[in-house]
Ligand SMILES: Nc1ncnc2c1ncn2[C@@H]1O[C@H](COP(=O)(O)OP(=O)(O)OP(=O)(O)O)[C@@H](O)[C@H]1O
C-alpha cells in the first residue's frame with residue numbers, strides 16, 4: 474500500500490519533471506529527509522503556481538484516497554476563564570476536548586482582536602452576533618462592519634427595542650442621507666481646532682507645512698468664533714468658502730475681535746491672487762467642496778435593493794437618478810432616471826435581448842419610463858449588442874443607450890453613451906435627457922424587507938441657514 478501511495482504522489486508531481494528537473498530517486502533513508510523537511514542540495518527556481526502546487530500534498534483529484542493529518546483539538550489552558558456575564562467575561566462556548574467546560578473571553582482581551590476561522594456555515598457569524606449582543610446588553614459600545622449583510626440583519630432582529638435610540642445604522646443600500654458627524658462640533662473651540670489641524674497634518678503630511686497649518690487653524694477658529702457669536706451652524710465645508718469667497722469673508726471677519734486672527738486676515742487680504750492660491754492650495758484640496766458644478770447621482774439603488782422591489786419583472790444591476798443642475802433648458806428635464814445593466818459579456822445575446830421584454834412590461838405596468846443603460850466590457854461586445862438590440866428596443870418603445878468600459882473607466886458620465894439608433898452619436902448622461910424628453914422616474918416605495926429599525930429617518934446632514 475505504501476508503495477502504491479508513493480507511486481501516486483510521484484506521478485502527481487511528475488508534471489514538474491520537465492525543465493525544473495524534479496527527478497524520481499530512491500532514498501536509502503527517507504525518514505531523515507522527510508523529518509528534516511529539506512529539498513535536496515541545489516535550490517530550484519519555481520514560478521508561483523509551481524510553488525503553490527509543491528507546497529502541499531497533491532489534491533484528491535491527482536492522488537485519490539490520500540489521508541491528511543487534521544489539526545488536533547487541545548485542552549483550553551487553565552488560565553482561560555469561565556464565562557461570567559456581568560463580570561466582564563464573555564461566553565465563547567464549551568471545550569470539546571477533555572473534561573468539557575465552558576470557555577469565556579475577558580472583555581479586555583477581546584480588545585486585542587479575535588480571529589475566528591471556520592468553513593462556511595460553521596457558526597462564525599452566530600458567535601460574533603452573540604459577542605455583540607453581550608456588549609449591547611452591558612452597555613459597551615460596539616461597531617459592526619458586515620460586508621455580507623446577514624450578520625447585521627440577524628442583529629437588527631435581536632437587538633432590544635431599548636437600544637434603538639443609541640443605534641446608528643449606515644446602510645449603503647439606503648437612499649436616505651447617511652448619518653453624519655460634524656467635526657467642528659465640540660464645546661472647547663481651541664481643543665476642536667487643535668485636534669482637527671493635527672489630524673489633517675498627519676493625513677496629508679506630504680502637502681502640509683507650517684503655513685498650511687496656520688491657514689487651516691485660522692479658518693477653523695474664525696468659523697467657530699462666528700458660530701459662538703451668532704449661533705449659526707458651521708461645517709468643514711465652510712472652510713473653502715471662507716478662503717475662496719471675498720463676500721463671505723466680508724460678512725464674517727468684521728465680527729472677529731481676536732487681534733491674532735484679525736492680523737492673519739489682514740495679511741491674507743493683502744496678498745496677490747496667485748500667492749493666495751499657493752497658500753490655500755493644500756487646504757482647498759483636502760477640505761470637502763460643497764457644490765459640485767456638474768451633474769451627480771442623487772439616487773442609487775443597488776442590485777439587492779432593486780431585486781427587493783421589482784424582482785418579479787426585472788433584475789437590473791442598479792437603478793439611479795442622474796441630476797444635472799447646470800442645464801437650464803426649460804424644455805428638457807435635468808433628471809435622467811435609469812436602470813443599469815452591467816453586461817459582462819458572458820451571457821449569450823438572446824438572453825440579453827430577452828431582458829428587454831421585462832423592461833417593457835415594467836414600463837407598461839407601472840406607467841413610469843426610466844431609461845435603460847447597458848454597460849459592456851469591450852467595444853466589440855458593445856457593437857454586437859447594439860446590432861442585436863436596436864430593432865427589438867424600438868419595437869418595444871424602450872429608451873436604451875450603451876457604452877463600454879473601453880471609454881468609461883474614469884468618467885462614466887462623460888460623452889460615451891450611444892442611444893440604440895444606427896446613426897446616433899455618443900453623448901453624455903445629461904445629453905441623453907435632451908434626446909429623451911419623456912422619461913419619468915420609477916416609483917420607489919419602502920418594501921417589507923425594511924424593518925422598523927432600518928426605517929427611521931437618520932439625522933439629516935447639517936445645512937446652513939441660507940439653505941445650502
Ligand atoms: N453553536 C451552534 N449550535 C448550533 N447551531 C449553530 C451554532 N452556531 C451557529 N449555528 C447555526 O449554523 C448555521 C450557520 O451559522 P452562521 O451563519 O453563523 O455560519 P458562518 O460560519 O457565519 O457561515 P458563513 O461563512 O457562510 O458566513 C446557522 O443556521 C446557525 O443558526
Ligand SMILES: [Mg+2]
Nearest residue numbers: 597598599623
Ligand atoms: Mg457568516
